[in-house]
Amino acid sequence: MTASQSAPSHTSALDDTVAQLTREEKASLTSGADFWHTQAIERVGIPSLMMTDGPHGLRKQEGAGDALGLGASVPSTCFPPAVGIGSAFDPDLTARVGAAIAHEAIVQDVSVVLGPGINIKRSPLCGRNFEYYSEDPLVAGVVGAGFIRGLQAEGVGGCVKHFAANNQETDRMRVSADIDERPLREIYLRAFQQVIELSHPWTVMCSYNRINGVYSSENPWLLTTVLRDEWGFDGLVMSDWGAVDNRVAGLPAGLDLEMPSSGGASPALIVAAVERGEIAESALDAAARRAVQLTRRAAERPAAGGEIDVDAHHALAREAAGRSIVLLKNEGDLLPLDPKDAAASFAVIGAFAKHPCYQGAGSSLINPTRLDTAWDAISEAAAGTVTYAPGFVLAGADSANGDPDTLREEAVAAAGTADVAIVFAGLPAAAESEGYDRTDIDLPADQLAVIEAVAAANPRTVVVLSNGGVVLLPFRGAVPAIVEGWLLGQAGGSATADVLF
Incomplete structure (x- = not known):
């Protein structure tokens, strides 16, 4: 049993932990504690976890967090971005890079690295193509799975992003990627499916854009029907930073964690929606359970500290x-x-x-x-x-x-x-x-x-x-x-x- 999979014996323990939580506490787990950390509930042993950007190195910011790289970050090894290493066609090489990034994450007390980027290079104009492996879904999926495999073998979680059809940056927070189901599955989703099935990532990050008119963060077909029911993903789904349009709609659709923190606003909306019957308590329990499961997986990581082997x-x-x-x-x-x-x-x-x-x-x-x-x-x-x-x-x-x-x-x-x-x-x-x-x-x-x-x-x-x-x-x-x-x-x-x- 690898660290990226849940052992059956853990199931009852997770359910027992969730059963001890109040509705407000469960809702608190569905939103970040701040820019980079998940919410802790110390009385039942749920710690706060830190996430940082990747995917070709560790971007742990020293001060207040921001999503666009404006704040200074601690020195870390800058490996070739995906546009380069994808051209090596070698998942074992990306696994070695993933393992090295995991070691640096452990030193910096980081539990989840936000990467790799698996989106298909639909347009040569996309400003973020350098973060994606390939125009080919098989190459992107197999190479990306290698990265996740290397990262999680060392006890640090991966986060496959940006799910899905985030193939342009211009107007990315409002645009709708309108795609028929066959090309959507064969091209845009296929790479994600490869990574999910080959490497069992701990987390998946949903994208900013709409898909066929529905925001990824509140798309039950995408986050539940395809990702969980068809592909068997058993981890946590988080939002891209600021990608949530309607948190009440997103939770039952399959969005477990909103990042960054909403300052308590989203948990309050969720509690109110449960109380008036708009969200089933079982949907809140499922999201809370996945948040707890992530902390249990991260608990198997080596203790923070040590030094990076820079050379x-x-x-x-x-x-x-x-x-x-x-x-x-x-x-x-x-x-x-x-x-x-x-x-x-x-x-x-x-x-x-x-x-x-x-x-x-x-x-x-x-x-x-x-x-x-x-x-x-x-x-x-x-x-x-x-x-x-x-x-x-x-x-x-x-x-x-x-x-x-x-x-x-x-x-x-x-x-x-x-x-x-x-x-x-x-x-x-x-x-x-x-x-x-x-x-x-x-x-x-x-x-x-x-x-x-x-x-x-x-x-x-x-x-x-x-x-x-x-x-x-x-x-x-x-x-x-x-x-x-x-x-x-x-x-x-x-x-x-x-x-x-």
């Missing part, structure tokens, strides 16, 4: 990042480069080489324990001469105040005297985030101009991309080698050098 986790992040990289083009076997050739010269071009874009913005924003750059890693690995030119303006980088024409000319000069030019290009950090979608799939015009000019100056040009979503490659016929570097986490710079060489 080992950074090494795993580097391995995972290297496995995430995809070779798109390699004419004439230009790659791999020879790091031992002392006579070789390499021009490293592009501000991303020194200022990597390694994760997206929003609630998954990790404060990394360290950060490798491709410039440092290439300089260290290559026996030959390595030069650098920023090439284009990048906010927050050393080129921020540079003239675009001058920067491009410097890049061309560097490329023209090198044996190989390596251009680092991609999407700026502000382009990809929770909360809004992209408006196009183009790389910035100044970067495209640099690539075109460098390729004209040096026929041995490699382009390394940093992007969490689809981008057009109008230069694909002008360069012999293209490497898709996605968003690779804190060790992506070293991993890129590993792959290039």
Whole structure:
């Protein structure tokens, strides 16, 4: 019996605990105690549990909580986001990453990590595509199940999100995803079904949006008929933060826990609804029982404390990042480069080489324990001469105040005297985030101009991309080698050098 499953002997104990609770106490368990914690009832031994954002690292905030990554968080390992590690097609690798994140959660006294994101990449414009594994439901489900398996094997709960059909960020709190049942089941729900059946997650998070006109947080077909009755999910369903529209409708539909705290307002509404017969007492009992069950599962976790093995986790992040990289083009076997050739010269071009874009913005924003750059890693690995030119303006980088024409000319000069030019290009950090979608799939015009000019100056040009979503490659016929570097986490710079060489 794994920690992610309920033993039959626990059933009567859970029921006995719920039977000792007053109606008000049961209702209190259906709402958070604050931004990150569940409600405690000490007199019957129900502790408060802490949850934090994931999914590619631990985002435990130091002060007051917020959902969009504005508050500072404790340092933790930033592993490759799902857009990268999903391209490794290896659930065992994601299990190892999940286990490492679980160890960091234990150190920080976190019981549930909010991840992974399983939503399908329906549109290339979705601003949060970097948090999702794939366009393919089988890949997303199998890889996501690996993450849950690794996380929960260490005693930390996972939370599969965002259930379901949350495939755009623009107007996500009001939009209705209108989908016929067959594609809904075969595409949008299939990945979630894979994760539920393969890895038995402790919790599921419902999404902000409506599905066929009904909010996910109050959708009985979604949360009860499909999730519990058909797939056999036996854990707790929580809301995304602020995703509840009607709490009284949501409870009997299958929403057990509203997050964050409503300040007592929602529990009071639930109690009143039970008293007037609008909600059956049995529905409240079921939600309270699942809340108690979650605390019992979390109680098997190792005690909080200890230290993070920063070096080992950074090494795993580097391995995972290297496995995430995809070779798109390699004419004439230009790659791999020879790091031992002392006579070789390499021009490293592009501000991303020194200022990597390694994760997206929003609630998954990790404060990394360290950060490798491709410039440092290439300089260290290559026996030959390595030069650098920023090439284009990048906010927050050393080129921020540079003239675009001058920067491009410097890049061309560097490329023209090198044996190989390596251009680092991609999407700026502000382009990809929770909360809004992209408006196009183009790389910035100044970067495209640099690539075109460098390729004209040096026929041995490699382009390394940093992007969490689809981008057009109008230069694909002008360069012999293209490497898709996605968003690779804190060790992506070293991993890129590993792959290039």
